[in-house]
Each structure stands twice: as C-alpha cells, then as structure tokens.
Amino acid sequence: MSKSLTSFFQRGKLWLNSLQARIMLSALLIIMLVLPSLGFILDNAFSEQVQSSVRNELTAYSYSILAVAEVEQQQLIMPDALLDNQFSVNESGLYALISNSENGETLWASPSLLGVEQPKALFMPALGDSSFKPLQLAGKKHLVYSFTVSFTDALNDEYPYQLTLHIIKDLSEFDAMLQQFKYTLWWWMLLLTLVLVVVQFVWLSFTLKPFKSIEKELKQVEQGKAHTVKGSYPLELSRVANRMNTLLATEQNQRKRYRNALSDLAHSLKTPLAVMQTQDELSDTSQQQLSVINKTIEHQLKRAQSGGESAWHVGIKIKPIVTKLVTTLNKIYQSKQITISCDVDQDAVFKGEEADLLEILGNLLDNASKAAKQHVALTVSQNNKQLLLSINDDGVGISPEQSQLILNRGTRADTYQEGHGIGLAIVRDLLASYKGELNISRSETLGGAQFTITFK
Numbered sequence: 001m002s003k004s005l006t007s008f009f010q011r012g013k014l015w016l017n018s019l020q021a022r023i024m025l026s027a028l029l030i031i032m033l034v035l036p037s038l039g040f041i042l043d044n045a046f047s048e049q050v051q052s053s054v055r056n057e058l059t060a061y062s063y064s065i066l067a068v069a070e071v072e073q074q075q076l077i078m079p080d081a082l083l084d085n086q087f088s089v090n091e092s093g094l095y096a097l098i099s100n101s102e103n104g105e106t107l108w109a110s111p112s113l114l115g116v117e118q119p120k121a122l123f124m125p126a127l128g129d130s131s132f133k134p135l136q137l138a139g140k141k142h143l144v145y146s147f148t149v150s151f152t153d154a155l156n157d158e159y160p161y162q163l164t165l166h167i168i169k170d171l172s173e174f175d176a177m178l179q180q181f182k183y184t185l186w187w188w189m190l191l192l193t194l195v196l197v198v199v200q201f202v203w204l205s206f207t208l209k210p211f212k213s214i215e216k217e218l219k220q221v222e223q224g225k226a227h228t229v230k231g232s233y234p235l236e237l238s239r240v241a242n243r244m245n246t247l248l249a250t251e252q253n254q255r256k257r258y259r260n261a262l263s264d265l266a267h268s269l270k271t272p273l274a275v276m277q278t279q280d281e282l283s284d285t286s287q288q289q290l291s292v293i294n295k296t297i298e299h300q301l302k303r304a305q306s307g308g309e310s311a312w313h314v315g316i317k318i319k320p321i322v323t324k325l326v327t328t329l330n331k332i333y334q335s336k337q338i339t340i341s342c343d344v345d346q347d348a349v350f351k352g353e354e355a356d357l358l359e360i361l362g363n364l365l366d367n368a369s370k371a372a373k374q375h376v377a378l379t380v381s382q383n384n385k386q387l388l389l390s391i392n393d394d395g396v397g398i399s400p401e402q403s404q405l406i407l408n409r410g411t412r413a414d415t416y417q418e419g420h421g422i423g424l425a426i427v428r429d430l431l432a433s434y435k436g437e438l439n440i441s442r443s444e445t446l447g448g449a450q451f452t453i454t455f456k
Helices: 002-018 019-068 172-222 235-277 284-306 318-332 356-370 400-405 421-432
Strands: 070-072 075-077 095-102 108-109 129-138 140-152 158-171 315-317 338-344 350-351 374-381 389-393 438-444 449-455
Touching: 019 095, 019 129, 019 140, 019 158, 019 172, 070 140, 129 172, 140 172, 140 284, 172 235, 235 284, 315 318, 318 338, 318 350, 318 356, 318 374, 350 389, 356 374, 356 389, 356 421, 356 449
Parallel strands: 338 374
Antiparallel strands: 070 075, 095 108, 095 158, 129 140, 140 158, 315 350, 374 389, 389 449, 438 449
C-alpha cells in the first residue's frame, strides 16, 4: 500500500473519531431514515387516494345504470345508450355487465364490451352487498365493482328479480399516474436529501466554527504568541475557555513560586558556604568540594532567575538557543579544534522553559564535545506531532551496557576531571518532566555516540 493511500486512511480514521464526523453521520442517518419513510408514507397515501377515487367513480356509475334499468315480466330492459358515452365506445376501458345472481347468466352488456372477451365467473355478492375485485381483461389490469340488487316486476310486484351489476374499469391510466407520481416523488426526495446534506454541512460548519477558533487560539498559546484565550464564544465554550485561562494562570503562578523557592534556597545557602570557605583549618579537598557546591548553587540560581517568566505553553524558538550554545562551546573547546555543525529547523519550537532547554542541550553538547575527536553534529527537526533532537559525535561511542548506566545519577561514562556525573541524570529528570524520550545508540554518520531526544 502506497504512503499516500496509507495517509488517506489515517486521515479518514482520525476524521471518523471527530465530533464533526459523529454529528454529520448522525444527521445523515436521521435523513436516510426519515425521508425514505416519508416517501413510502406519501406513496401509500396517494395510492390509497387513487384507489378510493376509482371505487367512488365505479359506485357512481352503478347508481346511474341502476336508475335507468327496468324489469318487466321477468325480463331486464335497458336503454339503447347510457348517459356516459364511454359505455358506448368499443374497448373504451369502461364496461358494464348485468348478470343473473342465481345462475350467473349474462343478461346485458354495454356496447363497449363488443370485441372484448367477456369475463367469466365474476363474483356475486349477497343481496345488498358490494365488492371490489381485481381482474385481468385483455391482458390488462382492471378493477371490478359488483353490486347485487333486487328488482320488482313492473307488472307483478310479487316476484322480485335479483340481479348483479358489474362495473369494470381499466386501471392502466391510474397505474401510469401512480408511476409518474412515484417517479416525481422519489426525484424530489433525492433532491431534498442533497439539499439537506448541503444545508447540514453549512450548518455544521457554522456550529463548529467556535471549536476551530478556540483550537487556533490554543495553538497560538502553545507557540508563545498568546498567553490566554481571549475570543468570544458561546456559553458552553466560554465556560471552558474561562477554566482554561484559570488553569494557565495557576500553572504560571505555580512555576513562578517554584522558581522563587529555588532562588531563595540558593541565596540562603550562599552565606553559610561563604563563611565555611573562610575557615583556615579546612583541607584542600574540603575547600574544593565547597567550591563545587558553590558553583552548583550559582548555576541553579541563574537557572531560577532565567526561567522565572516562562511556562510550558510559551513556545521557545530553538535556533537562537543553539546558536548561543555553539558559540560558547567553540570558545571553551577552541584548543581542541572541534567542528560543531548544526542543522536546525527554523520553525522548531520547544514547548517549555528556556532554562530547561539550555540545561538539556548544554549537557549533551558539552559531553559530545568532550568525547569527540573532531566533529559534533546537531540536528533539530519538527513536524505536527513531535520534536526531534539528535546529537552525534565521532568519538569512541558508548556501549549498550554503558548507555544503561550513565543515565543513573552519579554514574560517569568518561574519565574527564571536570563535571560531577550528574549532567545526564539532570537531562533524564528534565525529559521525564516534559514526557520526552532519550535514546542512546551509535551514530551511523560519525561513528561515535548518538543521543536522540523525542518530544511528542
């Protein structure tokens, strides 16, 4: 599978897990359930209405025919022509038939049935009852309305004459009308679905616009371009924004208090150390250790002062810090004639405090400069998901066993006289606070050690 296709599926998976996808799919599900259901209801309602109209029409025809029918001497007498001309036109699609209710004998048929094979075995309802039955006639679909009545002989009313009237209607015209209605209905339903989908997309974009705005503001906060969320949002999101601003302010104040406490501790230790260093009876070793402690306190004091105003959400450009460190290291190791090359992404940002980044890069670059023979390489790259820092040197490298040991506080991997074996342990602690990962391996490009740091 190609990378582009894999990337497409990954984006699709992320989109399906979004709030926008859930709302969109829920609305589409409702549309796909409601509109077809509505279409079927309208279709059935129209069909019922057409059938009811046909039945009413046939019932009306039956009354008009029975009104002109007479019985004399047990014989049915019908006029030469009926009021509706369709009964007189051959194969007009509207037919009338009167049969004897007792034996089914056809007593009369409308002229429109000439040339048409007369239906047989028609249903005979009970006296006074009526029925509607489907019928296939001449290969076409018809509807038969049957109504059984009793006539009184005009000359002798003691002998009733029972007849059944059948009105037959061709349904081809109505079927065509139903098909046209269905065609129009479902096309309009399809068009309505498309319109609703477009309206839903526009409505959803408008509804979720505040989420995109607050996401944009949070990104600016992460990049250090803003310190709070200031946009005007709907009631529900405004509460979230207020809580977020409170959290940011609390975090900033808390870090400031930690820095102040560290600074106060360093200041409080400086005076007793200064007094101890004036004691003549101290050995050279003790004086040396006191100097080391004093330097450590000075270092932590400077760190506290430099990082007091920064926080994790204020993005720090890495390029200027690297430039400053490399300039300093070139002066320190000028006699060693080491070349420090840098490939730093111009837009790379460290989401943390400048003092912490200086501590991390300073320790690793210093160690690499000590171990290197001629060359140290620093690479910094960043994408949407992670920040990657890689420090390589052309020294002897570090074995897998040593790489596990040197991250422990107080363990040294070199034989240098300077340092106290806590540099990499400090780096480890700082990375843990930022949820960063450190990997130690052999450099494929320079052959020495490679320290790779990943911030996600």
